[in-house]
Amino acid sequence: MTVDAHVHVWAVDGGKFRVEYDWLTNTSDVLFRTYTLDDAEPEFAEHGVGGVVLVQAADSLAENHALLAAAAATPRPAAVVGWLPLHRPDLVAAELPSLRAHPAFAGVRHMIHRDPDPKWLLRPEVSDGLGQLADAGLVFDAVAERPELLAQVPAIAHAHPGLTIVLDHLGKPPIATRQWQPWADLLTAAAAEPNVVAKISGLATASSPGFTAADWQPYVDHALAVFGPNRLMVGGDWPFTLTAASYRTVWHTTLDTLAHLTVEDRDQILSTVPRRVYRLPGAASTTRTEGEYA
Numbered sequence: 001m002t003v004d005a006h007v008h009v010w011a012v013d014g015g016k017f018r019v020e021y022d023w024l025t026n027t028s029d030v031l032f033r034t035y036t037l038d039d040a041e042p043e044f045a046e047h048g049v050g051g052v053v054l055v056q057a058a059d060s061l062a063e064n065h066a067l068l069a070a071a072a073a074t075p076r077p078a079a080v081v082g083w084l085p086l087h088r089p090d091l092v093a094a095e096l097p098s099l100r101a102h103p104a105f106a107g108v109r110h111m112i113h114r115d116p117d118p119k120w121l122l123r124p125e126v127s128d129g130l131g132q133l134a135d136a137g138l139v140f141d142a143v144a145e146r147p148e149l150l151a152q153v154p155a156i157a158h159a160h161p162g163l164t165i166v167l168d169h170l171g172k173p174p175i176a177t178r179q180w181q182p183w184a185d186l187l188t189a190a191a192a193e194p195n196v197v198a199k200i201s202g203l204a205t206a207s208s209p210g211f212t213a214a215d216w217q218p219y220v221d222h223a224l225a226v227f228g229p230n231r232l233m234v235g236g237d238w239p240f241t242l243t244a245a246s247y248r249t250v251w252h253t254t255l256d257t258l259a260h261l262t263v264e265d266r267d268q269i270l271s272t273v274p275r276r277v278y279r280l281p282g283a284a285s286t287t288r289t290e291g292e293y294a
Contacts, residue, residue: 001050001051001077001275001280002047002049002270003049003050003052003053003275003278004044004049004051004052004053004234004235004238005052005199005233005278006053006169006202006235006237007037007040007052007053007054007235007237007238008054008055008057008237008238008239009035009036009037009054009066009067009070010024010034010035010057010058011034011066012024012032012033012034015066017062017063017065017066018062019060019062019063019066020060021057023114024057030239031239031240031242031243035238036070037052037054037070037074039239040238043236043238043247044076046248047247047251049076050076050077051076051078051274051275051280052076052077052078052079053078053079053081053106053235053274053278053280054067054070054071054078054080055081055141055168055235056082056109058083058111059083059085059111060083061083061084061085061095063082063083064080064082064083064099064105067080067082068082068104068105071104072104077281078104079107079280080104080105080106080107081107081108081109081139081141081278082099082105082108082109083109083110084096084099084108084129084133085129086110086125086129086130086133087120087125087129088129089132092132092133093132096132096136100136100138103279105138106138106277107139107140107141107166107278108133108138108139108140108141109140109141109168111143112142112143112144113143113145113149118148119152121142122155127160130160130163131160133163134162139163139164139165139166139277139278140156140163140164140165141165142156142165142166142167142168143168143169144167144168144171144172145168145171145172146172147182147183147186149171150167150171150183150186150187151182151186151189153165153167153171153190153193154189154190154192154196157193157195158193160195161195162195163195164196164197164277165195165196165197166196166197166199166277167187167190167197168199168201168202168235169201169202169203169206169237170199170200170201170203170219170220171183171186171187171190171198172202172206173187174206175203175206175208175211175216176208180218183219184222187226188222191223191227196227196231197227197231197232197233197273197277198223198231198232198233199232199233199234199235200220200223200232200233200234200235200257200258201235201236201237202235203216203219203250203253203254204244204249204250204253205241205243207244209244211245213256213257216253216257217257220258221257229261229265229266229269229273230268230272230273231273232269233269233270233273233274234254234258234269234270236250236251236254238250258270
């Protein structure tokens with residue numbers, strides 16, 4: 001089962017769950033519309049996507065319910081990465097029991113790349129919240145799209161060895177400018193922590209127009225070298241990626257960067273890893289012992 005491990009849905013009018021997307025404005029004629037999984041269905045069918053991971057796009061408790069409803073309605077196995085106020089451990093404790101009752105609820109993300117506090121992830125109270133996620137068997141998606149945020153990932157991973165941390169979008173490598181550092185060393189440091197896995201996703205919006213697999217290949221190869229195929233997965237980042245390219249272009253470009261791998265290694269990245277990490281049907285539990293992914 002091929003899994004797209006990074007998909008968003010949203011409603012510009014708030015929808016029945018009244019979710020507010022403060023970053024979503026009518027300045028984008030591509031993004032400023034309602035997107036549902038039905039809209040992506042032709043893309044999933046064309047590319048053989050059998051399972052999806054729905055990822056939060058608002059730091060909102062209400063969106064948890066919207067994503068869980070979308071996951072319940074799709075015929076595909078689906079997992080949800082929602083949101084909890086990790087800076088308020090008391091509220092995390094209050095919300096966790098009901099969310100854990102939903103088998104699809106697999107993890108939490110906070111939009112650290114949009115948070116006004118660049119050191120939000122390092123707050124002591126956030127560390128307490130991350131500890132609760134680890135105790136609950138949930139994962140944490142880190143959208144560390146700037147070097148200073150990517151540099152924080154090893155610290156929280158080391159502080160919480162029982163917590164699986166998923167690095168979104170490979171930490172946004174500087175593909176458009178063809179730069180290498182400090183991204184490469186920061187990714188190596190993140191990968192040195194055995195409880196960190198990463199998504200090959202979001203690369204289209206880090207690229208110049210007209211990108212090809214050759215533009216992405218050095219960055220994907222570095223990720224393969226430091227993480228290995230047993231700690232990587234892929235995501236289309238739909239619909240956000242539509243600001244740069246079609247789903248078809250993104251998916252085929254991603255697969256082209258993996259074409260040199262063995263069938264077994266590609267299967268790890270396209271299926272085994274996301275199913276394991278996000279507890280999709282047929283996968284092992286995310287409960288792990290230190291060094292399991294080493």
